[in-house]
Amino acid sequence: MAAPAAQPPPKTVLRVAAISGSLRRASANTGLIRAAAEICGESIPGLHIDHVDISELPLLNTDLEAGGRFPPAVEAFRDKVRAADCFLFASPEYNYSISGPLKNALDWGSRPPNCWADRAAAMLSASGGSGGSRSQYHIRQVGVFLDIHFINRPEVFTKAHLPPRKFDADGNLIDSETKEQTNGGALLVRWTEQIVTNSKCESHILVDAP
Ligand SMILES: Cc1cc2nc3c(=O)[nH]c(=O)nc-3n(C[C@H](O)[C@H](O)[C@H](O)COP(=O)(O)O)c2cc1C
Secondary structure, three states: OOOOOOOOOOEEEEEEEEEEEEOOOOOHHHHHHHHHHHHHHOOOOEEEEEEOOOOOOOOHHHHHOEEEEEHHHHHHHHHHHHHHOEEEEEOOOOOOEOOOOHHHHHHHHHHOOOOOOEEEEEEEEOOOOOOOOOHHHHHHHHHHOOOOOEOOOEEEEEEEEOOOOEEOOOEEEEOOHHHHHHHHHHHHHHHHHHHHHHOOOHHHHEOOOO
């Protein structure tokens, strides 16, 4: 009798929920997420970056929580956060701090039971003169209480409006140097390795390789 064919090794699929802190149609930060998703899809098998839209979330108001349930848009958002293995945040700096929409999303996800806990995260920002550094440090501070494990390096701060032109009129990343910084294969692979290292093994989804 022929020996059974060797089974291919299981393939790890890592699901990244990517959240943009800007609701603008031509947002540079949402453009960074699109660029990261595109390059990841090509260069890192098994890593899937999905943009989770936060524009439909109501402003946080705990009166909207009834009988242990949240408004439908919040329930849908919390489901996506819970289903993710790790997170990618791309957010502008507003007045030296976190954008209002992102803070709102972080707060909705934090309502008990906290949906963010014990997952790794990486961060990008496109902003004015600071490139968003101050907002990133405030996001990290919030992440301490939410139990999000932020990767420390590399730090990517994109000065969106300084020359050379980095984004087109639709917010697509067009600058090759920023592309290299933001999602040059090496950087994303490094993030991925750190995310895999920092994530709980059992939270990964193992599927049979085709
Ligand atoms: C209300 C407001 C406050 C801002 N404050 C800052 C700031 O403190 N630091 C900074 O670098 N840019 C600041 N900016 C500029 C934005 O971060 C910048 O325009 C960014 O590209 C917006 O992100 P988006 O293109 O993804 O919408 C501010 C913009 C707005 C609308």
